[in-house]
Amino acid sequence: MSLTASFDVKQNVLIVRLSGELDHHESETLRSEWKKMMHKNNITHVILNLEDVSFMDSSGLGVVLGRYKEVLQLGGEMVVCSISAPVYRLFDMSGMFKIVRLEENEEHALSALGVAS
């Protein structure tokens, strides 16, 4: 099972929806697509929807951390939403929730960023 990524822009927010397994092999394509979407659109914040991610390891964390650093430089915030139990554990163990905000779903994430959905 591979990874699919879809992107959506709402005002100054880039929504990234992932589905499948995010490991080192999948991380390289995701990184370049995600970076391209951030630079092509005039965005400040990122919402990462992990609802359909069935597997993630530390290579996936690396990609998320890399984009977090870029969002920070844009003066924005990264919000993660719809996270599954196993991915939640991975994020929690790695201290990710100290830096990224967690919301229940995309709608909550958007309103947390002041965007009406």
Next chain:
Amino acid sequence: MKNEMYVEFSSISENEAFARVTIGSFVAQLDPTMDELTEIKTVVSEAVTNAIIHGYNNEPGHLVSITCTLDDDAVELTIKDEGIGISNVDEARQPLYTSKPELERSGMGFTIIENFMDNLEIISLPDNGTTVYMKKQLSKKTVSK
């Protein structure tokens, strides 16, 4: 009863998913919980990825091997490469330590393995490859006791 398998494959990133799925189906016969299965797949992914990107510097022409032993309700995994090895294992085990920050590595691989498994041993010498040995006792035994 003891049950053992051995698999060896090329050092290419496509095989990271192959390795997790293969070990996952072998371990499935012990009837692990969903959490335990995820933990085992995750540590296989971590160690195999390390062999490919660190051990072999992302060069495709090498081999990574996995031995998996099921002994009652314990899972033992030995993941091996013949790559560059690790000069300072204690440093490598530190959370957030990575020798390849330019590849956006998180440096959390060994920390995750330590959290998900009961034992982790890293046997490595510079230019002499790396052997990662891990063991996990599945919960079934303790529950039925």
